[in-house]
Amino acid sequence: DAGVTQSPTHLIKTRGQQVTLRCSPKSGHDTVSWYQQALGQGPQFIFQYYEEEERQRGNFPDRFSGHQFPNYSSELNVNALLLGDSALYLCASSFQGQTEAFFGQGTRLTVV
């Protein structure tokens, strides 16, 4: 079992650009959540996808959007990047009816 995998591991982008991060959930999981972890902070919930729909959303602007594919994998898109978007982006997967979420290694995004 490969667990939750995220790509890429590191990324450097310029202000104003757009970025797409990818996540493959743990085998058997159907729910994907995305979190942003700024340096020295706890992770903050961005949104959650289930059955290819956004089901819950945290306090993030519309520049943050996502998608879930039929195979349950997911993408996080961020438009018009700001310096403050620099963070570790974590993907977590889980299965309906279970409280336990498994996290990937994260994607380190640096905006310059």
Next chain:
Amino acid sequence: AQSVTQLGSHVSVSEGALVLLRCNYSSSVPPYLFWYVQYPNQGLQLLLKYTSAATLVKGINGFEAEFKKSETSFHLTKPSAHMSDAAEYFCAVTRSYNQGGKLIFGQGTELSVKP
């Protein structure tokens, strides 16, 4: 609204000493509580979880936590610290049992272990 407060952003203990990391929660409904560990440049690994069964929860690597409703606390302990325990620890809460929930995290506590 739910929230989590971790008391102490940094805790330092000697190898073999007791580890105590503090977490208090605020929730209007019975919560589900978690402790996660994060090693440098890695994701989060679940240490243990409380889901309204036993109030004393045992996790991996010798850690345990006790849910105390009267104190709204869920402190993490380990009787004897090991050098490999040095990491960042996060307490988290959710009330969405059936959704692998939206987790609300505390700010984290960095644990240092001195030889």
